[in-house]
Amino acid sequence: MSDDASAGGDANGDAPTTEGAPARYDRLERHPTPEGGNSLRFWTDAKSPLTVARNYAVVWLCRISPSLRLKNRLLEALGVTVGDGVSWGLEATPDVFWPERITLGEDAIVGYDSVLLCHEFLQDEYRLGDVVVGDRAMLGANVTVLPGVHIGDDAQVAANSLVADDVPAGTTVAGVPAEPVDRERE
Secondary structure (H helix, E strand, O other): OOOOOOOOOOOOOOOOOOOOOOOHHHHOEEEEOOOOOEHHHHHHHHOOHHHHHHHHHHHHHHHHOOOHHHHHHHHHHOOOEEOOOOEEOOOOEEOOOOHHHEEEOOOOEEOOOOEEOOEEEOEOEEEEOOEEEOOOOEEOOOOEEOOOOEEOOOOEEOOOOEEOOOEOOOOEEEOOOOEEOOHHHO
């Protein structure tokens, strides 16, 4: 990936790095709820129910399919940007509302039962953000990645972690919320 620190990546279309990039919260698009209150009640105003139903059916098939080639092709058909050699564990789930906002770099691994979210429905608003997973990045089993998070090249996310902030290239994080792991103590 590029050394360009802009949120949009470099001129070659490479995924952005996290160094110097805006924080996740600054990258999120905010959409106020029309009548105030619970934004989930208005999800049909945010995305077509037919599109979400189609996405859900395709994602469900991908979750249970052992074929990486089939998963990658089906997810690309939904708009997910999938680099060469990407591997999805069984039950791994991309966002069913906005899968087109996910980018996975070459040889990235998304572990068993992990979830990549590009939206969050809250009180009074919903938020959208692109999820970018860098080249050779690895997400362990049962990882949840929140909207707007960028995970750098060669980064590792330990199993059962919640990624609420960007993960710099080459960094290992773990926990809820995920924090850098001191590799010197191992």
